[in-house]
Amino acid sequence: MASLFDLPKPLLVALLIFTATVCRFAYIGLTCPTRHIPGPWYTRFTHLRLKRAVVTGQRIFYIDSLHQEYGPIVRLSPFEVGVSDLNGFREIHKIGTKYLKSTWYQRLANFPKAGVFTMIDPREHGPRRKLLSRSFSRTYLVENWEPVVREKARLAVEKIRKAAVADRADVYNWWMLLASDVSAHLAFGESFRMLETGHANQFIRVLKKLTMGAGIMVEMPLLRLLRFVPVTAVQEMFNANDYIIKGAGRAVEMARSRTGEANIFAKVIDDCEKEGEGHIEDMDVRIEAMNVIIAGTDTTGVTLTYLTWAVLQRPELRKKLEEETAGLEDGFTENDLIALPLLNAVIEETLRLYGAAPSSLPRVVPQGGAKLGGHFIPQGTTVSTQAYTFHRDPQIWEDPLTFSPTRWLSPKPDVPAPASSPDAKTAFHPFGAGARSCVGIHLARMELRYAVAFLFRECKGLRLSERTTPESMAFENFFLIAPKAHRCEIELRE
């Protein structure tokens, strides 16, 4: 009688692999710790459907569609659960929470040490965060960095205006240059002059490659094997680390030099020395300098791009913004901008629908497990909350898909704005929430305010170019969002 072992060897190996895979899936499915949570049947066996959504830039849409179908607590994979329940969100992100960042962040860290963004242990993260927070407080920024932000925003708009009058201006490019020039200037203490030259310098280009590589590797670790492929572009991606870490040494030099222009780390180092309550090594300064540039560039650049797009689709709104900003005195400050109701409402509404970081903020359920939205979730499970879904919840926002800045304005003096309801306040988190919320929030808001004020004050009558369409502006989602076309062109006919 013929036996299995009579089969040709390749077929036998294929059969064994297939059987092992089926057994593995069956085992995961039967022992799946989240099997009692609602969700598509296949998410009990594998994370592959979720992975497909991640690598094709569709994660936020896929998870949102699962919430629509299965409710506020949904199984995304055997070990990950989506949460769009408000009380669940409060519990996960409250100050002093025991839900820590998942190891996804650690795997994202491509540098020799973790920085404020990727640290997981609160005992490590807390002191670092405290040190950086002082340099990013609004008071400190207004006293030390407001003129730099203002001048760069003015210059970006001057460049946009020139290009838009001549032919068309790609605001995606200009807003990215603005945001990286600001972040780099704060981190290094000297301008990279990218707005002046109109393109990113070598350091920023390599840093971008490095973060892109880290983003790909964290999702597809097997691709690390590519480092052995002798192709220059691939090798550059893997060797970028050394170049960047070396380049970031300039941030340390500038911070420690008392003769050059200061950077934000000069204060961090001073604070450590003065108060003796913190400790930061040169490598930490390098890593945090890179963090500031990485975290501060695409986030602000993309948000400004979508703001421009959203306003220019609405000529009435554009005119009102032009009128409001025309009323500013020439030497206006951020305090004057904070007093402009429409400008701030437009920024908030942009952050609601088009904030650049609407994806899952993965956290791990602490020891003992937790009950969220009426479901028990075992310890060790990753729970993911995404702003994309909270910001579009029809139970919280009226007509949630419509871009409507007036929801942020009081209709009458004694009537609160619809967006100031307690639920809306909890649900709205474009800058994250709790102890891990954005360190750069005041810097980002300052950049957004100045850029919007200069744009609509200096460029009256802007319109979208024909090449800027809903398709070209559709979201691509790789942790952050970006327009699919990676451009957003506008025109100005005088």
Ligand code: HEM
């Ligand atoms: C519109 C612009 C911005 C948006 C929408 C944004 C959004 C966010 C979000 C959602 C988080 C939380 C991430 C998480 O929990 O996984 C975060 C964290 C962070 N952001 Fe921003 N950000 C912006 C601008 C900036 C800027 C300008 C900086 C520059 C310093 C910055 C630095 C950071 C850092 C260092 C963290 C990590 C904080 C921690 O874990 O303690 N961000 N940001």
